[in-house]
Amino acid sequence: MNIAADWPLGAVELKVLDLERESTFYEWFGLTRISGDANHAVYGADDAPLLRLTSLPGGRERPRHTAGLYHFAILLPSEEELGGFLQRTLEERLPLTGTSDHLVSQALYFDDPEGNGIEVYADRPRSEWQYPDGRLKIGIEHLDFERLLRIAARPEKKFSAGTVLGHMHLNVGDLDASQAFYGSLGMELMAEAGHVMRFLSWDGYHHHLGLNLLEGRGAAPVEPGVRGLHSFEIRRLEGPLTDPNAILLTPPI
Numbered sequence: 001m002n003i004a005a006d007w008p009l010g011a012v013e014l015k016v017l018d019l020e021r022e023s024t025f026y027e028w029f030g031l032t033r034i035s036g037d038a039n040h041a042v043y044g045a046d047d048a049p050l051l052r053l054t055s056l057p058g059g060r061e062r063p064r065h066t067a068g069l070y071h072f073a074i075l076l077p078s079e080e081e082l083g084g085f086l087q088r089t090l091e092e093r094l095p096l097t098g099t100s101d102h103l104v105s106q107a108l109y110f111d112d113p114e115g116n117g118i119e120v121y122a123d124r125p126r127s128e129w130q131y132p133d134g135r136l137k138i139g140i141e142h143l144d145f146e147r148l149l150r151i152a153a154r155p156e157k158k159f160s161a162g163t164v165l166g167h168m169h170l171n172v173g174d175l176d177a178s179q180a181f182y183g184s185l186g187m188e189l190m191a192e193a194g195h196v197m198r199f200l201s202w203d204g205y206h207h208h209l210g211l212n213l214l215e216g217r218g219a220a221p222v223e224p225g226v227r228g229l230h231s232f233e234i235r236r237l238e239g240p241l242t243d244p245n246a247i248l249l250t251p252p253i
Contacts, residue, residue: 008202009165010233010252011042011049012072014116015056017227022053025113029094030085030159045163050074052253059227061115066220067172067245069229070212071109071117074159075166082106082122083152086145091155101141104129104206106148114227121166129206136206138191138199167201168232169210170245173219177244178211186236202236221246 016022023041027033031043031051044050051072062068076082086108089096098109107121130137172178175198179189187200190207196214199207213219222229222245231248240250 006235007164008208008235009168010235011044011052012165012168012232013052013054013230014069014114015054015059015227015230016114017056017059018114019053019055021113026051026053028092029110029112029118030088030157032158045159046161048161048164049253050163050165054230056225056227058225060223060225062226062228063220063223065216066223066226067170067215067247068222068226069116070169070171070210070214071119072168072229072232073107073119073121073166075164076120076122077160077162078153079106079122079124079148080151080153081160082108082120083148083150084155085120085159086148087152088155088157099143099145101139101143102206103137103139103141106143108143116228117169119166119169123206126204136191136199138193138206165232167208167210169212170229170247171215171219172211172213172245173215173217173221174244175211175213181243182209182211185234185241219245 026043034042034044034047034049039055041053042049095110096108097111100107105121105123107119110118179198182200186202189198190201191199197212199210201208231250233252234249235252237249237251242248
């Protein structure tokens with residue numbers, strides 16, 4: 001898969017309690033350190049920023065029933081690379097929490113030491129995506145480990161150039177309000193899962209943004225002083241915005 005140079009998402013920023021521990025984890029996980037100091041660290045694939053960590057001394061754990069990060073998703077250039085990463089996951093015992101074949105993509109799920117959710121995935125060709133009744137079908141099927149390992153590229157310690165922030169998935173308090181806000185930025189609804197989850201994107205992609213009510217309807221906005229998601233970059237913005245869940249959106253820094 002050739003990921004376009006005009007990919008709309010940039011980097012995600014997390015506020016963390018223990019910057020050293022989080023930095024050590026993400027370097028082990030496969031991201032490359034680009035820059036950093038005592039309070040910040042920037043990680044990416046090759047020299048392209050994908051993750052920013054900001055120290056938040058005394059940062060509180062995110063309360064239940066509040067908006068915030070469900071997971072951020074790292075998109076690999078090919079399923080062969082995903083197979084290689086799966087092999088490394090098994091060999092090095094990376095903290096795998098789940099797997100899924102979503103029909104449009106194949107995915108592995110993890111948590112970092114502070115509980116931030118991470119997805120690592122590869123897309124299926126768009127020619128294989130299904131549109132029953134005119135709406136894109138995103139499923140939750142068993143992931144074929146054997147096939148992925150059979151086609152796997154050689155496992156690498158670091159994610160390759162071309163790896164990007166594929167999508168963000170957020171816990172929100174109001175699906176309609178969140179969809180309306182992101183719709184005003186040009187996103188379109190691609191799929192729904194019952195009455196609790198929606199998937200939005202630009203340019204017909206399966207989703208650049210997932211929204212869910214898994215923290216409950218009316219989940220409170222992100223609170224100041226809480227560790228976890230602070231912001232993410234959208235390359236198509238001209239200036240910073242704050243969504244209905246108090247999540248900051250910025251142009252690339």
